[in-house]
Amino acid sequence: MSFDHREPGTDPAAWTAFTASVSAPRVSLDGIASLVVVAPHPDDETLGAGGLIATAAGSGLPVHVLLVTRGERSHPDSPTTSPSRLIAVRDAEFRAALGILNADATAEVLDVPDGGLREHAEVLRAALSHAVDGADGPVLVVAPWRGDGHRDHRIAGEVAEEVVGRSAGTGLLAYPIWTWHWDDPVDPAAPWHRARGLTLTTTARERKGAALAAYSSQTRPLSPAPGDEAVVDDRHAAHHLGETEWFFAPERSRSRESFDAHYRRKPEGWDFDGSWYERRKRAVTLAALPRERYRSALELGCSTGVLTAALTERADAVLGTDISEAPLTRARTRAPLARFVRAALPDEWPVGRWDLVVLSEVGYYLSPADLDRTIDRVLASLDDDGVLVACHWRHPDDEAVTSGDAVDARLAERWPRPALVRHVEPDFVLSVLPGPAVVAPATAEGLAP
Template sequence: MVSFDHRQPGTDPAAWSAFLASVPAGPVNVAAYASVVVVAPHPDDETLGAGGLIATAADAGVPVHVVLVSLGEGSHPDSPTTTAAELADTRASEFRAALGTLHPSVTSEFLGVPDVGLREQPDTLRDALVARLDAAPARTLLVAPWRGDGHRDHRVAGEVAEAVVHERDDVDLLSYPIWAWHWDDPTASAAPWGDARALALSAAVLDRKRRALAAYRSQVEPLSPAPGDEAIVDERHAEHHLTPTEWSFGMARSRSRESFDAHYERKPEGWDFDGSWYERRKRAVTLAALPRERYRSALEIGCATGVLTAALTDRADDVLGTDIAAAPLERARARAPRARFLQAALPDEWPAGTWDLVVMSEVGYYLSPADLDRTIDLVLDSLADDGVLVACHWRHPDDEAVSSGDVVDERLRARWPRPALVRHVEDDFVLTVMPGADVRSVARDEGLVR
């Protein structure tokens, strides 16, 4: 989680303006949707991040519904003049006034989650979104905070929205930043600008967004001159959001089964696993990184034509190889007759079992951020305490990839509860071995050190 202090000046809005001028962004066509649903973890998030979109969609006759998660009663925890309960009442009134300013047709609901409490009850938001989307006309645009925004409620809201959209073909997702404008650095941004979307706001819409934000007096003005009552969204913060363009990020989806089927139709062997010295050397490095000589049960995620799978059968009593495409599995079964194989789109079709070795080679960057996180969580849930995950990924650009080897490696290490046992980085690939709770070094296992 990003650490930042909203009381600090933060990134200069002018620095973002210069950066954004160079960002190629896709358009946002709200008229293409039958309805819009906006998730606001706190009152004012919907206006700051998507006020222009809300107004533009409502002007076009598209029904807009805002799901308000909490009342943001914790915005001034050190206030000497205003209690949390008073803030909740105030911010609820401000929320209604702001939505009415954006457009009188906008509807809303309040979920009653405590401020900074969404992590403890994500299903409250998930259930509300599923119910709303089930009742919505076909083709809905779901708008939610960017999961990397740096605030815990924003992260959880973004993750829940991504998970819900992943299960539906009739819903698209846009993610809006709020605090990233404050803490992020445009010269080395952490945001997914390759998926940027830009909505141009008319002068009238921008004026309504400005007036809607002004309705949040408890946030844009000090509650009093006393310390602890400072404005949360001061003029410098607001400047990030009151521009003629509203920025968001589209949702990256995992590479499809159809694209892999097409790849194997063109190249039945997939990649040159046998002939390429790069592939043979990388395979040798991967096998050498395994901390144990022998394993009970191994799972290979994305086994392709089974070249690495065959090598794993020499190191494990039972090996299961999975792949999203059917064609390579025919070759894999012939190449590795001692292994079992399963066609499965992971993480949705996760195989049952407990593994003391999981191998994820050259597949993580084909997964969306949400699917990668779910895959890591499923590995953790099914890995024996004495087991390891071995992840190896190409570090150069791949036009078919959703992310990159470095992104996968960073996310894996950030999400794993223990430090890496092995981490090998070179220009072409990064290989990481992540241990279970009871894994020790090879020397300690052999009694060479105590």
């Protein structure tokens, strides 16, 4: 997503009409012991969650803000100021705004370079993990929506999803900032089916408005010169100063209960043996393997073991996992040479090293955070000469969290090396992602230089 904040963007009135039609659960702070807000830049905490921070003040709920960067690149073309000057100005604005929202709120500045969170994600990961792990009671983490369109916002959202995903008793809400500017309420890209609304009291709205006004370096031009324009002008501010503050709840991976119910209805799962589509796809998957033999293969989401049985003919040892126990009973009969364990990805990860990992028709059942963690698990347990083979259906699936194309794109984005094979057709997409020591088959045989 690319956008220019200097463009007029979407009319705030269009969003007002749209959100009036959204029937969304209300945000509740009941049962929450503390609030941790992730702000990639000074003013994000006010724009995205200022009303929530002010509401927490009224209920005596502790609030801690992690300010990731100092926002020194907000005016890269300014002829009148510099990043170092902006750091001092925006630091003072942040302290003033937070004091207006909630005088008891605490803050930690992580000092990541503005625009550089991707390269310094571990700094936020460590700070957020520490804040969550050290809390006394249930924590609600509030962070940018990963689809917001700004690089730092995306990484902040991804890190928050990751940390919350592995922290028991921790909730997550994601706030949009630039989404209001570039998205279209006629056909929105944002996940409004997961929206949550916080109706603001008059006091909370007044505090939010006053806190935003404290950011004069962002809400007013620095000078009449080109490059000194306001970043958050009145039109953009209008998106954030309404009666309701909007958030998105996290996407959840498809549950074990859902799969158990599926196998009660269809004990064989899907028509793996009878369908020509399934048989052909399986043949294409096996043909895409760059080596004839493997030492140790892991199949994630093996279902009833049809592909697993074929893998036992290509690998010395094969382990199949599935979230549901029912299909594994059939898999053990169908593929007696393989081992099987029930495991939910990515938390219940099997111990071992693999030179072949197969992720077939599974990735789109995982939430974005769980998919990222699964990729990390694969990378950590894959031998240098190993490959990940990922194959996914490209048509809609009512039970899927995302799409096959989205999974394939995320794998390509996260994998440290280009795909060795990428096969795309109308029904499915297949990618073979190599370890650092993998070479093409002809090169391995000495047929090509």
